[in-house]
Amino acid sequence: MIQTMLIMMGVGLFAGIAGAILGLGGGIIITPVLTLMMGLDIKYAIGASIIAVIATSSGSTIAYLRDDVLNLRVAMFLEIATTIGGISGALLTGVLDPKYLYLLFGALLVFSGWNMWRKLRRGQEVLSNVKPDPIATKLKLNGSYFDKNEFKQVDYQVEDVPQGFLVMLGAGLASGMLGIGSGAFKVTAMDTFMKMPLKPSSATSNLMMGVTAAASATVYFFNGSILPNIAVPLALGILVGAVIGSRVMQVLPARVIRIIFIPVILFIGLQMLYKGIIGG
């Protein structure tokens, strides 16, 4: 029993650090560990993953808010899209064939991975146009953060707000129906479509993830899918990991985060394409 507890805390610590740095929920680490290594039923693994997402989100957001890395207005505005998407996803289960969602969003993530790789090669991390986007200006979305790696204040602009909103709507729908990829889509929408720098994108994704997960978490909580002896030590490990990760992320060069991010997002994308091809 103590052994399981310690393993869960260790896995949580690692998933929390990685999740906070990349802006992902950590389901990609936790679900396989719980199902393949611990032999846990997928139902309980999903329940634990949901708790993991919230722990990563709340644990890392404390530092991201205090150090002003995330973009609260972008988060709030896009949360309208993810929550509406999430509800639609829940309602459309059984109506829409998940196969097409897997194909569509798998392709989107692979495209995003390729796009990130191009960004990496160009070495251009921050967008600064002469003419700011009118919608972003109206919604006061343009932001600024202090980069602890470059020791300077980075001002950035937000572009293509409607596109980002649409991707978020789809992302909410897909993660609501498929139960995966909530963080990967969020970072993609902000970094690839809205042209935000990677650090605020990851931090903002962390903030948003928790809200999207909270609604489904209560369902899992009351239907018994969240096992306390698994989820509690996992959550405690993640909270500590996320607090560490949210500090580490700020001092890492954005390039390094991108280099870690690209294979992860490609892996999730290819996995989704595979599921779509073999029929979910």
Place this chain on the structure above:
Amino acid sequence: MDDQSHQNNSTHKEMVHIELIIGRILQIGVIVAAVVMLFGLILLLAHSGNGGYPVGHQPTTIGAIIAGTVALKPYAVMMVGMFCLIMTPVLRVVVSIYAFYKEHDTLYVWITSIVLVILCVSFVIGHTV
């Protein structure tokens, strides 16, 4: 241009203030959740792994969780801790509405309120579907 940069600057200052308030409340929420979960875990260890319920079961109704917590059953206390954790993002949205209101940012009071309403709707849908 000067006017715009001045406006950006004041928006940014206002934002930092809002973020500090929300961050502080979120921190309190997370600490409460962590302390309750840790307490439950220590109780579980003290009962040498017996959660206080039949193997493979945990309390899932509000009544059962409250009754179990009063009786200091490990699983019930752990469920309370996890429920606090699940509520932290919701708390964050609620505090955001207040913080935007304090800073007279009406547009974002609306946007954040819409998010809260949709969130409530999804709670209801989640429990009926």
